Amino acid sequence: MYCSNCGKEIDKNAAVCVNCGYAVNNTPSVQNAEDKVSVGLVILAVLIPLFGFIYWPLKHHETPKKARACGIAAIISFVLSFVLSILFFVIITPAFFELANWFLYGANI
Numbered sequence: 001m002y003c004s005n006c007g008k009e010i011d012k013n014a015a016v017c018v019n020c021g022y023a024v025n026n027t028p029s030v031q032n033a034e035d036k037v038s039v040g041l042v043i044l045a046v047l048i049p050l051f052g053f054i055y056w057p058l059k060h061h062e063t064p065k066k067a068r069a070c071g072i073a074a075i076i077s078f079v080l081s082f083v084l085s086i087l088f089f090v091i092i093t094p095a096f097f098e099l100a101n102w103f104l105y106g107a108n109i
């Protein structure tokens with residue numbers, strides 16, 4: 001194997017050239033490039049948490065970083081929507097009863 005930068009012969013398992021320091025394209029680095037956190041997938045997991053929950057265990061061995069980012073995004077989205085719906089319920093429900101009272105008995109109670 002030869003360095004693609006300076007042309008010197010280097011070890012085929014080397015990550016960088018010992019002569020010039022150029023990063024050699026090995027199979028592991030190619031695999032790492034595929035396992036990048038995908039913004040599109042994270043957004044999809046936020047919008048549809050179920051997708052993230054399915055994607056995580058499905059792609060866990062293939063692309064761990066990508067799968068984990070998807071899973072975490074799904075969890076955050078799920079927890080956030082749960083908290084927001086409770087907050088909504090807590091705020092809206094008393095307001096609704098107040099409004100119902102106002103309609104039924106008038107404002108001057």
Ligand SMILES: [Zn+2]
Nearest residue numbers: 003006017020
């Ligand atoms: Zn080199």
